[in-house]
Amino acid sequence: MECSLLYVSRATLAAERLDAAADDIVALSRAYNASAGITGGLVLAGGYFAQLLEGPTEAVKTLMERINRDPRHEEVSVLRIAARSKRQFPDWSMAYAGGSTYVAKQIAALLGPGPADPKQIDRLTTLIVSFASM
Numbered sequence: 001m002e003c004s005l006l007y008v009s010r011a012t013l014a015a016e017r018l019d020a021a022a023d024d025i026v027a028l029s030r031a032y033n034a035s036a037g038i039t040g041g042l043v044l045a046g047g048y049f050a051q052l053l054e055g056p057t058e059a060v061k062t063l064m065e066r067i068n069r070d071p072r073h074e075e076v077s078v079l080r081i082a083a084r085s086k087r088q089f090p091d092w093s094m095a096y097a098g099g100s101t102y103v104a105k106q107i108a109a110l111l112g113p114g115p116a117d118p119k120q121i122d123r124l125t126t127l128i129v130s131f132a133s134m
Protein backbone atom coordinates (compact mmCIF):
# COMPACT_ATOMS: atom_id res chain seq x y z
CA MET A 1 0.00 0.00 0.00
CA GLU A 2 1.28 3.44 -0.94
CA CYS A 3 0.50 6.63 0.92
CA SER A 4 1.35 10.31 0.98
CA LEU A 5 1.90 12.25 4.18
CA LEU A 6 2.02 16.01 4.65
CA TYR A 7 3.30 17.74 7.78
CA VAL A 8 4.43 21.17 8.86
CA SER A 9 6.82 22.16 11.65
CA ARG A 10 8.78 25.05 13.07
CA ALA A 11 12.55 25.09 12.74
CA THR A 12 14.42 25.40 16.04
CA LEU A 13 17.71 26.62 14.56
CA ALA A 14 18.81 30.24 14.30
CA ALA A 15 17.96 31.81 10.94
CA GLU A 16 21.58 32.09 9.84
CA ARG A 17 22.15 28.35 10.35
CA LEU A 18 18.97 27.17 8.66
CA ASP A 19 20.08 27.06 5.03
CA ALA A 20 23.12 24.96 5.87
CA ALA A 21 21.04 22.66 8.07
CA ALA A 22 18.45 22.24 5.31
CA ASP A 23 21.21 21.38 2.84
CA ASP A 24 22.46 18.69 5.27
CA ILE A 25 18.94 17.31 5.69
CA VAL A 26 18.31 17.17 1.95
CA ALA A 27 21.66 15.51 1.20
CA LEU A 28 21.05 12.80 3.81
CA SER A 29 17.42 12.39 2.83
CA ARG A 30 18.24 11.75 -0.81
CA ALA A 31 20.26 8.65 -0.03
CA TYR A 32 17.95 7.28 2.64
CA ASN A 33 14.70 7.98 0.80
CA ALA A 34 15.97 6.44 -2.42
CA SER A 35 16.85 3.24 -0.55
CA ALA A 36 13.44 3.18 1.17
CA GLY A 37 11.45 3.89 -2.01
CA ILE A 38 10.31 7.25 -0.67
CA THR A 39 9.93 10.42 -2.75
CA GLY A 40 8.70 13.87 -1.83
CA GLY A 41 9.32 17.55 -1.44
CA LEU A 42 10.57 19.78 1.37
CA VAL A 43 9.97 23.52 1.64
CA LEU A 44 11.70 25.86 4.08
CA ALA A 45 10.17 29.31 4.36
CA GLY A 46 10.17 31.90 7.13
CA GLY A 47 11.53 29.43 9.66
CA TYR A 48 8.88 26.81 8.92
CA PHE A 49 9.19 23.45 7.21
CA ALA A 50 6.53 21.75 5.10
CA GLN A 51 7.24 18.28 3.76
CA LEU A 52 5.36 15.84 1.59
CA LEU A 53 6.49 12.21 1.86
CA GLU A 54 5.17 9.50 -0.44
CA GLY A 55 5.91 5.81 -0.74
CA PRO A 56 5.12 2.46 0.87
CA THR A 57 2.95 3.19 3.92
CA GLU A 58 5.17 1.34 6.41
CA ALA A 59 8.32 3.07 5.10
CA VAL A 60 6.67 6.51 5.29
CA LYS A 61 5.50 5.89 8.88
CA THR A 62 8.93 4.65 9.96
CA LEU A 63 10.61 7.71 8.45
CA MET A 64 8.05 10.05 9.99
CA GLU A 65 8.84 8.65 13.44
CA ARG A 66 12.52 9.49 12.91
CA ILE A 67 11.75 12.95 11.55
CA ASN A 68 9.42 13.59 14.48
CA ARG A 69 12.29 13.05 16.94
CA ASP A 70 14.66 15.40 15.10
CA PRO A 71 15.61 18.31 17.40
CA ARG A 72 16.11 20.64 14.44
CA HIS A 73 12.38 21.29 14.44
CA GLU A 74 9.39 21.30 16.82
CA GLU A 75 5.58 21.51 16.75
CA VAL A 76 5.58 18.79 14.11
CA SER A 77 1.97 18.54 12.91
CA VAL A 78 0.90 15.82 10.50
CA LEU A 79 -1.88 17.38 8.43
CA ARG A 80 -2.85 14.54 6.15
CA ILE A 81 -2.11 10.90 5.43
CA ALA A 82 -3.82 9.65 2.28
CA ALA A 83 -3.77 6.37 0.38
CA ARG A 84 -2.19 7.15 -2.96
CA SER A 85 -1.15 5.21 -6.00
CA LYS A 86 0.05 8.10 -8.17
CA ARG A 87 3.06 10.04 -6.93
CA GLN A 88 3.43 13.81 -7.13
CA PHE A 89 7.23 13.66 -7.01
CA PRO A 90 8.08 10.46 -8.93
CA ASP A 91 11.54 11.76 -9.93
CA TRP A 92 12.64 13.21 -6.60
CA SER A 93 13.91 11.34 -3.57
CA MET A 94 13.54 14.77 -1.95
CA ALA A 95 12.83 17.95 -3.91
CA TYR A 96 13.81 21.06 -2.02
CA ALA A 97 12.60 24.64 -2.23
CA GLY A 98 13.99 27.22 0.13
CA GLY A 99 16.20 30.26 0.30
CA SER A 100 19.15 27.97 0.10
CA THR A 101 22.34 27.37 -1.71
CA TYR A 102 20.66 24.24 -3.02
CA VAL A 103 18.41 26.17 -5.41
CA ALA A 104 21.40 28.29 -6.38
CA LYS A 105 23.35 25.11 -7.21
CA GLN A 106 20.52 23.84 -9.40
CA ILE A 107 20.59 27.07 -11.38
CA ALA A 108 24.37 27.29 -11.51
CA ALA A 109 24.55 23.76 -12.92
CA LEU A 110 22.51 24.91 -15.90
CA LEU A 111 24.44 28.13 -16.52
CA GLY A 112 27.48 28.42 -18.71
CA PRO A 113 28.57 26.79 -21.93
CA GLY A 114 27.83 23.28 -23.06
CA PRO A 115 24.60 21.33 -23.38
CA ALA A 116 22.42 21.29 -20.28
CA ASP A 117 21.69 17.94 -18.64
CA PRO A 118 18.02 17.10 -19.36
CA LYS A 119 17.67 15.54 -15.88
CA GLN A 120 18.92 18.80 -14.37
CA ILE A 121 16.38 20.75 -16.44
CA ASP A 122 13.61 18.45 -15.15
CA ARG A 123 14.77 19.10 -11.59
CA LEU A 124 14.70 22.86 -11.95
CA THR A 125 11.30 22.63 -13.63
CA THR A 126 9.92 20.63 -10.71
CA LEU A 127 11.40 23.14 -8.27
CA ILE A 128 9.68 26.01 -10.05
CA VAL A 129 6.41 24.10 -10.23
CA SER A 130 6.61 23.33 -6.52
CA PHE A 131 7.34 26.99 -5.71
CA ALA A 132 4.48 28.13 -7.90
CA SER A 133 1.97 25.75 -6.38
CA MET A 134 2.72 26.71 -2.80
Ligand SMILES: Cc1cc2nc3c(=O)[nH]c(=O)nc-3n(C[C@H](O)[C@H](O)[C@H](O)COP(=O)(O)O)c2cc1C
Pocket (backbone or CB within 6 Å): 025, 028, 029, 030, 032, 033, 042, 049, 051, 063, 066, 067, 068, 069, 070, 072, 073, 094
Ligand atom coordinates in the same frame (compact mmCIF):
# COMPACT_ATOMS: atom_id res chain seq x y z
C1 LIG B 1 12.36 19.02 8.36
C2 LIG B 1 13.11 17.73 8.29
C3 LIG B 1 12.89 16.85 7.23
C4 LIG B 1 13.58 15.65 7.14
N1 LIG B 1 13.35 14.81 6.10
C5 LIG B 1 14.02 13.64 6.00
C6 LIG B 1 13.78 12.73 4.92
O1 LIG B 1 12.96 12.97 4.03
N2 LIG B 1 14.54 11.59 4.89
C7 LIG B 1 15.47 11.28 5.85
O2 LIG B 1 16.09 10.23 5.77
N3 LIG B 1 15.69 12.12 6.87
C8 LIG B 1 15.00 13.29 6.97
N4 LIG B 1 15.25 14.13 8.02
C9 LIG B 1 16.30 13.75 8.99
C10 LIG B 1 15.77 12.82 10.06
O3 LIG B 1 15.01 13.57 10.98
C11 LIG B 1 16.92 12.12 10.79
O4 LIG B 1 17.86 13.06 11.19
C12 LIG B 1 17.61 11.14 9.89
O5 LIG B 1 16.66 10.29 9.31
C13 LIG B 1 18.64 10.31 10.66
O6 LIG B 1 17.98 9.65 11.68
P1 LIG B 1 18.77 8.85 12.80
O7 LIG B 1 19.68 9.86 13.43
O8 LIG B 1 17.69 8.36 13.72
O9 LIG B 1 19.49 7.78 12.07
C14 LIG B 1 14.54 15.33 8.14
C15 LIG B 1 14.75 16.21 9.21
C16 LIG B 1 14.04 17.39 9.29
C17 LIG B 1 14.30 18.33 10.45
